[in-house]
Amino acid sequence: MQSLRDILARIARGETTPAGALAVSQARIAALEPRIQAFASRPDTLQPGEGPLAGVACGVKDIIDTADLPTMMGSPIYAGWRPRADAPIVMALKAAGATVAGKTHTTAFAFLDPAPTFNPHDPAASPGGSSAGSAAAVAAGMIPLAIGTQTGGSVIRPASYCGVAAIKPSYALLPTVGVKPFSWSLDTLGLMAATADDAGLALAAIAGRPELDAPAASLKGLRIGLHLQDxxxxxxxxxxxxxxxFRELATDAGAVLVPHDGPAALAEAFHAHGPLQDYEATQALAWEYAHHREALPPKLQAYLDTAQAVTPAQYDEARRRSRRGRDAARAFFAEVDVVATFAAPGEAPDSRDSTGDSRFNRLWTLLGVPCATVPVARGPRGLPTGVQVITGFGRDEQAIAVAKAIENLVARAG
Amino acid sequence: MQSLRDILARIARGETTPAGALAVSQARIAALEPRIQAFASRPDTLQPGEGPLAGVACGVKDIIDTADLPTMMGSPIYAGWRPRADAPIVMALKAAGATVAGKTHTTAFAFLDPAPTFNPHDPAASPGGSSAGSAAAVAAGMIPLAIGTQTGGSVIRPASYCGVAAIKPSYALLPTVGVKPFSWSLDTLGLMAATADDAGLALAAIAGRPELDAPAASLKGLRIGLHLQDxxxxxxxxxxxxxxxFRELATDAGAVLVPHDGPAALAEAFHAHGPLQDYEATQALAWEYAHHREALPPKLQAYLDTAQAVTPAQYDEARRRSRRGRDAARAFFAEVDVVATFAAPGEAPDSRDSTGDSRFNRLWTLLGVPCATVPVARGPRGLPTGVQVITGFGRDEQAIAVAKAIENLVARAG
Known part of the structure; x- marks a missing residue:
């Protein structure tokens, strides 16, 4: 994979230039794209910007508005669609000096029908979804950075399946203006990169929050709650x-790992994710459903058919449970520094018909808390599998610092 | 003004048809639009829909996406811009049977630079902003219903200045997907109509929440907090x-009016509105500011120049104060049933250079609580002036019911 920090260090040392770094990314895209199918559209040339990320080629999920490239939502309904303005996240990327290397394939409207993208580790396996192109492009070493979005588990899950690091920051840390909504209470932007170190560096630059380029945390004495999400x-x-x-590595490094189930309000909040998303998705996609239902792919079509049944009263109850869950999470994250749990149910599905399952990600998306994943092991089929670390709302710096510590331990253990 | 409930009753009695009712609105628009300048664009013909609001011509603020009419944001930057999809609020209007009578003039990007619209009560006075065309079109009797948006006071204030009723529901009761964002934590859709009764009827139909078509509340024994917002x-x-x-009418009707200042957390939340909006607006309009700064009108240009200075740390602090304010509001609205306060600083400004001031609306927008206004008096210059009633989050039904009670008292008092 391409390391973002290495690229910037080589530019700083004069070993390459931003244009030279972009040319490397462009060449790798040209070589690998026929096999990976990560991009929905790409500019003809990559022009370097100015700023801390100058020379960094970044993939942008194709539900995110761009003024100079189509934004097609993974759907023929938006074939060739050209928004008027760049989304704020794209403006922030450019303001930091990064260059949009292309729009990355998304599942249609970021739901469950697979994107055309291949998992770089196994052409028969799923790359996950919905941010499939973003994860695969980084995993294949085409680009050092990609933007995805998560409503259930669409950043952390494909990252785990493709063996890359990812950060889903606190809700609304990155603005979702200009991002096609699916469920506005849940939709969250996230970053994928070769390492948590790279992701933290990029997030710090994009968000204008330098503290997020945090050093690796010391795990000595860190209270880590092992949360199995029964x-x-x-x-x-x-x-x-x-x-x-992860448990073995962290324990050896001096962390205090405790089983940590969490209060009942968390399980209730987990179950609120369904009706919350259902009700909002039927509204967010009301025009597409009313005018282009037959053009929607089968899983999304069936989902929206069913989701129409959720009532305002059920939605209100789901919102109340979400709020109680967020209140409970504040207490939960006072008892432990960090929670560790599964990044996905397992390694990538062995069929490209499924993008996998977000069930270990949904609760944290709904709570709006920062989640990071780094690869820690290989599954029975030899595919990378991540662990997920989570901190309290607004403690993104700590999530990044702990993820970096873990990836250092994994690298050292070999 | 055109009464929505009267129109529907006449259709139900067979005295007119939906097409006939729309023809009346169309004729009034044709007659009055040269003088009022409420519309940015209009369809050639109005076709009746099917549903509880069939025959209702509705104005839609021109920052709200429509697939078959331009959406120009009150700015030449979006001249002729045609979004791909209708916003969910437009789909909900159509699903309820209403007909979009046109896109109503907005101040540029819903900020403070005046729209071309005239106040129907006085051509030298401001109609308010930012939902100027929506308020004026209803006030002039062109249409019985209009959609606006409020980030500070952009629904309640122009309604008060133009002498119409309005409801700004709880945050996110109506989805802001497809509405040009200014500050996503604050942006809220609202309805304007001839009466609170009409607005409640329409909101019930659009939101699919029949209970919002509430009967007028009995004020006997109702605890109303008079909140002066010092x-x-x-x-x-x-x-x-x-x-x-309002105090005299409500007291005569048996309400218990108590001075009610509220906790200090409310004043702190009021002051958080500024940095919250500033930080989000610079991001929401990042593309326009970077690429078309010179095309922005002077107040917005100067505002965005200054707003860039707000730091992430100041923004985070404003978000924390917002949350503490919302927590305090739950206790506040347990002590009284309803809060009554000013709808605007006074009657409409006597110059069309200013759209007035949102200072008596901002806190409630930030808290996300339902606000309604109905006209109760005339100012020194003879212009209508409203009162604002506010309830706790999710208690939209009560805000509507109390507003209806007040308008009944005003009508009876003559």
């Missing part, structure tokens, strides 16, 4: 193994 | 008179 079902062996490997 | 400065005589008139 309400979400059991994991597959690959993810159980990954969490166990 | 932190927002003093009102002009017109608004002081309007609140006093």
């Amino acid at each position: 309400y979400a079902g059991a994991p597959e062996p690959a993810s159980a193994t990954a969490l166990e490997r | 932190y927002a400065g003093a009102p002009e005589p017109a608004s002081a008179t309007a609140l006093e008139r």
Whole structure:
């Protein structure tokens, strides 16, 4: 993979230039894109910007508005659609000096029908979804940075399946203006990169929050809650193994790991994700459903057919449970510094018909708390599998610092 | 003005048809539009829909996406801009049977630079902003219903200045997807109509929440907190008179009126509105500011120049104060049933250079609580002046019911 920090260091040392770094990314895209199918559209040339990320080629999920490239939502309904303005996240990327290397494939409207993208580790496996192109482009080493979005688990899950690092920051830390909504209470932007170190560096520059380029945390004495999310079902062996490997590494490094189930309000909030998303999605996609239902892919079509049944009263109850869950999370994250859990149910599905399952990600998206994933193990089929670390709302710096500590331990353990 | 409930009753009695009712609105628009300048664009013909609002011609503020009419944001930067999809609020209007009568003039990007619209009560006075065309079109009797948006006071204030009723529901009761954002934590859709009764009827149909078509509340024994918002400065005589008139009417009807200042957290939340809006606006309009700064009108240009200085730390502090304010509001609205306060600083400004001031609306927008206004008095210059009633989050039904009770009292008092 391309390391963002290495690229910037080589530019700083005069070993390459921003244009030279972009040319490397462009060449890798040209070589690998026929096999990976990560991009929905790309500019003809990559021009370097000015700023801390000058020379960084970044993929932008194709539900995010761009003024100079189409924004097609993974759907023929938006074939060739050209928004008027760049979304704020794209403006922030450019203001930091990064260059948009292309729009990355998304599942249609960021739901469950697969994107055309291949998992770089196994052409028969799913790259995950919905930010499939973003995860695969970074994993294949085409680009050092990509933007995705998560409503259930659409950043952390494909990152885990493709073996890259990712950060889903606190809700609204990055503005979702100009991002096609699916469920506005849940939709959150996130970053994927080769390492948590790279992701933290990029997030700091994009958000204008230098403290997010945090050094790796010391795990000595850190209180880590092992949270198995029983309400979400059991994991597959690959993810159980990954969490166990994390536990061993963290314990050896001096962390205090405690089983930590969390209050009942968290399980209730987990179950609120469904009606909350259903009700909002039927509204967010009302025009597409009314005018282009037959052009929607089968899973999304069936989902919206069913989701229409959620009533305002059920939605209001889901919002109340969300609020109670967020209140409970404040107490929860006072008891432990960090929560560790599965990043996905297992390694990437062995069929490209499924993008996998977001059940270990949904609660944290709904709570709006920062989540990071780094690869820690290989599953039975040899595919990378991540662990997920989570902190309290607004503690993004700590989530990044702990993820960096873990990836250092994994690298050292070999 | 055109009464929405009367129109529907006449259709139900067979005295007119939806097409006939729309023809009346169309004729009034044709007659009055040259003088009022309420519309940015209009369809050639009005086709009736099917549903509870069939026959209702509705104005839609021109920052709200429509697929079959331009959406120009009150700015030459979006001249002729045609979004791909209708915003969910437009789909909800159509699903309820209403017909979009046109896009109503907005101040540029819903900020403070005046729209071309005239106040129907006085051509030398401001109609207010930012939902100027929506308020004026209803006030002039062109249409029985209009949609506006409020980030500071852009629904309640122009309604008060133009002498119409309005409801700004709880935050996110109506989805802001497809509405040009200014400050996503604050932006809220609202409805304007001839009466609170009409507005409640329409909101019930659009939101799919029949209980919002509530009967007028009995004021007997109702605990009403008179909240003067000292932190927002003093009102002009017109608004002081309007609140006093409300106090007399409500007291005569048996309500228990108590002075009610509220906790300090409310004043702190009031002051958080500025940095919250500033920080989000610079991001929401990042593309326009970077690429078309010279095309922005002077007040918005100067505002964005200054707003760039707000730091992430100041923004985070404003968000924390907002949350503490919302927590305090839950206790506040347990002590009284309803809060009554000024709808605007006074009657409409006597110059079309200013759209007035949102200082008596900002706090409630930030708290996300339902606000309604109905006209209760005339100011020294003879212009209508409203009062504002506010309830706790999610208690939209009560805000509507109390506003209806007040308008009944005003009508009876003559």
